[in-house]
Amino acid sequence: MLLASTFIAAGCGGSADDASANGVPVIGFMTWRDQTGFDEKQFRKCEKSDGNKYRIEAIPMGPSVDAAREQLTRRLAAGDETIDMINLDVIWTAEFSDANWIMDLTKRVEPIKDQYIPAPLESAHYKGKYWAVPAGTNAPxxxxxxxxxxxxxxxxxxxxxxxxxxxxxxxxxxxxxxxxxxxxxxxxxxxxxxxxxxxxxxxxxxxxxxxxxxxxxxxxxxxxxxxxxxxxxxxxxxxxxxxxxxxxxxxxxxxxxxxxxxxxxxxxxxxxxxxxxxxxxxxxxxxxxxxxxxxLGGKNYGIAASTDEPELAWKAIMCLASESVQKEQAVAKGEMPTLKHLYDDPQLAKDVPFLDVLAKGLVTGKNRPAxxxxxxxxxxxxxxxxxxxxxxxxxxxxxxxxxxxxxxxxxxxxxx
Amino acid sequence: MNPFAYLNKLDERRLGLVMVVPALVLMAIVAAYPVLKAIWLSLHRYNVKVPDDYAFIGLENYTRILSSETWWTAVMTTLSFGVLSVGFEFALGLVMALVMNKGLGSATGLVRVAVLVPWATITIVTALAWKWIFTPTFTFDLVNRITGLFAEESCMLCGHWTSIFAMVFADMWKTAPFIALLLLAGLQSIDQEMYEAADVDGASTMTKFLKITLPSLRPAILVALLFRSLDAMRMFDLAYVMTQGANDTATVSMVAYDFLIKRLDMGVGSAMSVLVFLMVLIVAFIFVKVLGAAPEGTDPKPSRRERKLAASQPLTVEMAH
CATH class of the missing domain: 3.40.190.10 (Periplasmic binding protein-like II)
Structure with missing residues (x-):
């Protein structure tokens, strides 16, 4: 019996409609291939802290922004239902929202928007609505x-x-x-x-x-x-x-x-x-x-319009874009925080010696045209x-x- | 009762037809349907991003493409690449085949395997390797000195013709062995008695090559050139990796890819694909109908020249056969 259910779960890996081995819904997360194990570690942590109500499975994309977008647009245009959550490059917001591929998150983002640096937040904003949560930013x-x-x-x-x-x-x-x-x-x-x-x-x-x-x-x-x-x-x-x-x-x-x-x-x-x-x-x-x-470069986490699990996907996003993950990824990946107050964090300033230089870049930073x-x-x-x-x-x-x-x-x- | 008993009653011709039906159905699904669908899409305004804006517009996509400078630049790039690469590859492949045919003693087997290594390498890998070799910052000093003779600051991928030549070079490295093998097979099927007879007549090496080797190789040469030309007409990977289309080096396939995959414009993209298909068709037509190329195993109708020849010199042809 145990064997049978494991087999089924393995056979349907990545599908949001199928339960994973322990019976909780799977959140398919279209994101960059990560060979360092950093992402997997965060996924497991978030699942645990949210009471094991979901399981995040990465659907790798890449390796370049151009290649990732080509792969994503093909899958989204074809109505791929395995994708629930997307790691969106800052330049995709307008295109993806206009094509109705991602969910309008205005009601959820509006109450928390003041926590974020304006420019990265703006990259998730299009036609008066918020379509994603800024999860990392970058200035050259x-x-x-x-x-x-x-x-x-x-x-x-x-x-x-x-x-x-x-x-x-x-x-x-x-x-x-x-x-x-x-x-x-x-x-x-x-x-x-x-x-x-x-x-x-x-x-x-x-x-x-x-x-x-x-x-x-x-x-x-x-x-x-x-x-x-x-x-x-x-x-x-x-x-x-x-x-x-x-x-x-x-x-x-x-x-x-x-x-x-x-x-x-x-x-x-x-x-x-x-x-x-x-x-x-x-x-x-x-x-x-x-x-x-x-x-500016950076990433925003959005929810695919075709998902069956918007609530769980939102929970996962809030965890993966949280303060502690942002601090860790700043050190591990060089992706800078989008949360304003982290730039005053003494520990982070120590761990990332160029944080003040980057903060200046983020102030003068411009988004690419929407x-x-x-x-x-x-x-x-x-x-x-x-x-x-x-x-x-x-x-x-x-x-x-x-x-x-x-x-x-x-x-x-x-x-x- | 045997459910297939009725097959026994069919004559051979009918039986043959019944037998190929499954293959034909499969071909229809994987080949005919996509081609017809592409032709159908090419007559429409259709971008996947705005699926509601879908309309039949006749040949508008084609007139837009054929009146654009980008398209004709890409056609010229593709043709330049095609002529240069196939030409150089043929010359090099022929030399390689002649060397391998002469026999290199105990090294013969090793040489034959060695020349096949580039051919077995994935094109994307080939392209990346040559891109780095042609990038002055990361390559060897010797390469920089050589490329410095052709390109400003040794940067082969910084100009139109030097980029095309770099791609031709990469292509040559990869596919000359393929031509060599096809020609080698042709060389080995030449009757040695002809050379012996020529020796008796005191023919020079050059005469033997021009009068015996080349004419006997004609079918193999045409097939090799046909395959390579068709490949060259739809070249994509080398340009995609080595130049990203910079300096007007985008080939027609790359321009079609830009519209289909990057811009998601199925209408214009499909029309471009259909045009690439037509280009390939024209090249194939020239080779098969005008030059008389035919793959092994088929029974080609004699070309006009051959028929004329047969009519004027019935006896000679009879004897040669």
Whole structure:
């Protein structure tokens, strides 16, 4: 008898409609594959603290944001009922809520919303409703070689000066590396450079492309092209994603790097790292006379519209996004808390030495534009950005093309 | 009573038909249905994200695609890749086949296995490996010096033609062995007496190669080129991994993937897939009907050239057979 029920449970693993071995409903949680065992540990803890009323089973997705979204959208569009809870990237809220794939959580989030930092909370907010709970946030930072540069730059222009001075002493080194490939990460960098020069891609309500207003975008693109002309940035950066930049910096090949906080721990621990203890981090600068800007990353936990167990899924979310889990994941994964008061937590400040730098980044941090057609928009942005870096387009042409193509993209009429 | 007794009463032709019905049904389900469904979807406005906005729009998707610069750039990229990769692979494959056919003594078996290793490697892995090899930051100094002759700052994947060449190179590494094996089979089926006769006539090595080897290899060459060309027309993985389509290196399959999988636009995506299908069909048509390629085991109708030849020189052909 016991054998039979175990067999059935194993055969139906991941299905929310089926009871698990001990008879409680299974919450299928679509989330990143986690090989460290950290997630599993949190799942078991939460099940226990909630009185073993549910069992969380991870449905792994990934490995990149683009791949994960493709996998998720296919399953959600097909009405996959095994998914109850979703680890949503901050850019998915508009698309998924507009397609009725995730549940409106306004009534549940409204009473607790004041606990969260505004920008991450805003990423879970679309068309006046809350669709998810901010569970982790992230702001990019500027890494620099503290053995070659004596202070962090306040502006991008200053950074170039410092980089050139360091390059003159260390021939063969790159001055500045970042993400230049044609993919989602390229869009993130592009939006940052433009915002750092005062140019936003869309207006407040996300209905109109305003990137051509003012000369911010042209200024950012011109500056980017000059990086390559002056050999501050090598051409290969046009193919770089996060890990490429990290590996180059860690080999000791670059003076400055724009990357996410995850690289900090890796570059200090990795056996092969040649920069252990030789680098520091600072908030991203902006251009002279403008406010610095960074593009926020992060994750929100939402509930699939097709779930049979919204109450249990909510319980699980409240536990997995709770203070104690957020503190642990800040140390273990470099994912920063979304709960405001944790930034005043003395223990956390000790465990995460760069918490204050990140807190600054989160204040100036901007979300990527909210649009149900975000995905069409990002393809336009990263393709043009990559063309600019490769010198295939002048900054002026690029901004004009960006205006035209982005506008048709957000109207759902993406040009082919 | 035997329920299949009635089969015995059928003549052979009818029996044959009955026998292939299960296979035909299976083919209809896994091949015909998806193809027809894609054609049907390509005539509609349909994005999975907005399922309510579904309407028949005739050929509008096709006119949009065929009037777009992106599409034609992708067609040119695909064709450039196809011609270059198949050309280089054929040349290299032929050399490899000739070397293997000559026999390398005790090393023959080892060489044959060794050339197959790249072919057995998964394309995505091949693509990643070559991407790193062609990335100056992570590769060997020697590679950087060589690529430095072709590309600015040794970055092969930073420009249009250098990227295409990098992909051709990766493809060549992987599939030249495949061509080599097909050609090797062809080489081994050539009657050695022809070479002996040629030796008696005092023919040079070059003459033997041009007059005996190449003509006898023709069927094998055409089949190899057909397979490789069809593969090249729908190339996706190399570009997807190595360049992400940067510098106008997106192939038609990649553009179709962008619309189908990333944008969830079933209408435009299906129309693009149908166009890729047509491109492949045209290439196959040229090979089979014009050049007379036929896989082993089929009985091809003679090509126009062969028929003409047969008509003008009945005796020679008779003797050759």
């Amino acid at each position: 930072v500027l890494y620099y070689r503290s053995d070659l540069v004596d202070h962090a730059p306040a502006t991008w222009e200053e950074m170039v000066k410092l980089a050139k001075a360091a390059q003159a002493k260390q021939p063969g080194m790159a001055g500045f590396v970042f993400q230049g490939a044609a993919y989602e990460g390229g869009t993130v960098d592009a939006l940052e450079f433009m915002a750092g020069a005062g140019a936003n891609i869309l207006n407040e309500d996300g209905t109109k492309v305003v990137v051509g207003e003012g000369d911010g975008a042209v200024r950012a693109f011109t500056w980017l092209q000059k990086l390559f002309e002056d050999k501050v940035t090598p051409k290969v950066v046009t193919t770089y994603m996060e890990e490429d930049a990290r590996l180059a910096f860690q080999k000791g090949d670059a003076v400055f790097m724009r990357n996410w906080p995850y690289a900090w721990a890796l570059m200090n621990q990795d056996e092969a790292s040649k920069v252990k203890g030789k680098f520091d981090i600072a908030p991203l600068p902006g251009f002279e006379g403008e406010t610095p800007a960074s593009t 649009s149900p057609y975000y995905n069409d928009l990002t393809i336009v942005i990263y393709q043009i950005y990559n063309d600019v870096l490769n010198g295939r387009m002048s900054p002026e042409e690029a901004v004009k093309e960006l205006e035209r193509k982005a506008q048709s993209a957000i109207e759902g009429k993406a040009e082919i």
